[in-house]
Amino acid sequence: MSASREDNTSPDAQLSSHFFGDLLDSIIVDIASECHRIAKLGLDRNLEDEEEELRRSTQARVRAADPSNSGETNSKYVVDIFGQTHPAVANEIFDCMNCGRSIMAGRFAPHLEKCMGKGRKARLKAARSSTTAQNR
């Protein structure tokens, strides 16, 4: 249309920008709606797993803090050669060196699996999308 004006102020450019914004808004709503659906239906395993882990570690902490529980958690009264009983699940608590959370020793292996396994994937994904974004 009018070629004499600058691109950002000509009515032509304004109109184009308007329609571009329109398209972008629709896409944004689609993404928001998709994420909302995934969250509500519990399809995002990472979210669920973290919620469950949180629950389990608080439970574990409660159990560990209660001394009367130590041999009875599994109704298996295992006695070792020194006559000591140990709980079926090791109940010492320490901090995970990867994510910094308080983890029960007996649950450390599955925790690490998720913490490092999926954490690596998440870090890889983030690295990939940030490098592809940088390459633009």
Next chain:
Amino acid sequence: MRHSVNRPPTPDAAEDEEKEPTLQEIINIKLIESGEKERLMELLRERLTECGWKDEMKALCRAFIKKKGRNNVTVDDLVHVITPKGRASVPDPVKADLLQRIRTFLNSVI
């Protein structure tokens, strides 16, 4: 006196603009009718996915959902969370390409 039975009576308070479509509306209709809007949207979607923009937006959503708790989030919340960052972080070449195509379309219909 009224020819179309389906059309509701125009309220007296209606402004003139409601009867006459704006240029924007006319163009919008042409965009949709010709199928160009759909094509442009798919193209934009594809470009934004390729460059990781969509993943960034999804990550923003998930972070927000984790913070607020997944049962306290509405679609509206998420739209408000990603719109400012989303609009600002469209890569320039993608935006330029789409704007060019839109401008081409405008020139072809005006």
